[in-house]
Amino acid sequence: MNRNKIEETIFKILMINSTIIILIILLLILLTIILKGLPAMDWSMISQTPKGGYYLGKEGGILNAIIGSLYLAGGATILAFIISLPIVLYFKVYAKKNSKIVMFTRFSLDVLWGVPSIVYGAFGFTIMLYFGLKASLLGGIITVSLLILPIMTRAMDETIKMIPIELLEASYSLGANRIETAFKVVVRQALPGILTAILISFGRGIGDAASVMFTAGFTDNIPTSLLDPVATLPLAIFFQLNTPFPEVQERAYASAFILTVIILIISIVSRFLIKKYTKYIIK
Amino acid sequence: MELKTHISVQNLNVFYGNEQALKNISIDIPDKKITAIIGPSGCGKTTLLKSFNRLINTIDEVKVSGKVFVDGENIFEKKADVNRIRKKMGLLSQKPYPLPMSIFDNVAYGPRIHGMNDKKKLSAIVEKYLIEANLWDELKDRLHSPASKLSVGQQQRLCLARGLAVEPEIILGDEPTSALDPRSSKHIEERFLALKNDYTVIIVTHILRQAKRLADYVVFLYLGELIEHGPAKEIFENPQMEMTKEYIKGVIS
C-alpha cells in the first residue's frame, strides 16, 4: 500500500488510543470517588457544618467548606477578572504592535503561570504577615487571585489577539473611540473566550489546596466577614483523608465528589453561555 | 480657507517605516459623484482611502505629511477630532466585517455611540437605512438574529446600512465587491449609483469594468504617485499619460 495511507492509519490509531486513554482516566477518577465516597454520601454532608467530633466519624457535613470554596474561588475569580480585563484590552486596543512592555508582560505572565501554587501560598502568607492580616477569606481571595491571574490573563489574551484588526477599524470608522471599541466590540467578539478563561480560572482556584493552606486558614464555621478564616474543599479532603478512620476517609471521597460536581455544574452552565454568545462571533 | 470640495488633498506623503507609499498627492475629490481610485496592486489605493478618515493612524509605524481637508478642516492637524471626522464617512472594507451583535444592533451601533438612546427613533433609523441598503425586505423579520449568520453579500449591505446610519457625507469603499458573488456585487453597485445623489462616493477598485460602470471621476495611481486624474470619460477614452494608456489597455496590472 502507499505510504500516505499507512501514515494516515498510524495516526488514526494513535489519536483513537489517546482519546480512549483520556476517557478511561476520567472514568477511573469518577468511579473511584463515587464508589469510595458513596457510603458516606448523605444529605447531611452538604447541608450541615461539622459537628463536634466530625473528624472522628461523628455527625455533620462539609457545608462550611462548600460555601467557603465558592466564596473564595468566586471572590478570587472576580478580583482576577477586574485586573486582567484592562490588561488584555490594553494589549489589543492601545498598545503598539511590537511594544516591549506587552512582550515583557506576556513573558512574565507565562513564567508566573508555571510557578507552583505553594509558592503563591508562601508569598501570600508573607504579604499578609507584613500587613498584619490573619489567615482569612480576604487573604485567601488575594492569594488565589494571584495564582489564577496569569491563567486568566493569558487565556483571554490569546482569544483577543486573534480578533481581526478590520473589526476594530469598522468600529473606529463609525466614530467610536478606543474605549467604546474595546468594550462594545472587542469584549463581545471575545466573549466565548473570556467565559472560557473565567471558567478554567475558577476551576483552578476552587481546586487548589497549597495556596490556601496558610492564607485562608480552616474553620468549622461559615465565614460571615472577609476577615474570618474560611474552610475550603481541597483542605477538607486533605484533613479527612489524613485521619485514621475509614468512615472519615470515605467522607473525603464524598467531598471530592462534591467538588467535582461543582466544577461540572459550572462547566455545563458556561458551555451553555459560550454557545449562546458564539453565534455572534464574526469570522 | 475656501475649498470647492468636501475632500481636498494637498501634498500628501505617507510612509510605512522608511517605505514611501504615497508621494506628494494633491487632488480635489468632486462632491456628490462617484470617484474611482484605480491602479495596480500595491500602488497605494488603500493607503489613500484610509488617509481620508485617518484610519492609517491606527497603524503604528506610519508617518504622514501634507494636508487632507475635509469640509475645510485639515484632518491631520493635532487638534482635529478624529472621531467626528470619521463620523462624516462610511467605510466599506474589502471583506465585510459586521460587528459581533444582532442585525439591529449593527445599524444602531453608530447612532448609539453618538448619543441616541430613544428606542423608537433607533427603530426608525434602523428601518430607514436597511431600506436604503436594500435589505429591509429580506431581514425585517429577523432583526435580532446575529449579523454573523448573514450571507457575505448581505453582510456587505449591512455594513453599508451601518455606515449610512451615522449620517455621513462621504462613503468610502475599498474594493467593496471583491469578496462578493456577481449578484451581490451588482446589488452594491446599484446602491452606489443610487447614493451618489446624496453622498460623495469614493471607491477603490482594480476592476476596470467596474470603474467604467460606476465612476464619474477617476484617479489613477502608480507606485505611490498620482499619474492622472479627471472625469471618467476623459480618462478612459482619451488618457493623456502613457502609463494610464497602458494600464487601461491591460498592459500593466
Ligand SMILES: Nc1ncnc2c1ncn2[C@@H]1O[C@H](COP(=O)(O)OP(=O)(O)OP(=O)(O)O)[C@@H](O)[C@H]1O
Ligand atoms: N501596514 C503596512 N505596513 C507596511 N507597509 C504597508 C502597510 N500597508 C501597506 N503597505 C505598503 O504600502 C504600499 C501601498 O499599499 P496599499 O495597501 O495602499 O496598496 P493597494 O493599492 O491598496 O494594493 P492592493 O490593490 O493590493 O490592495 C505597498 O507597497 C504595501 O506593501
Ligand SMILES: [Mg+2]
Ligand atoms: Mg488595497
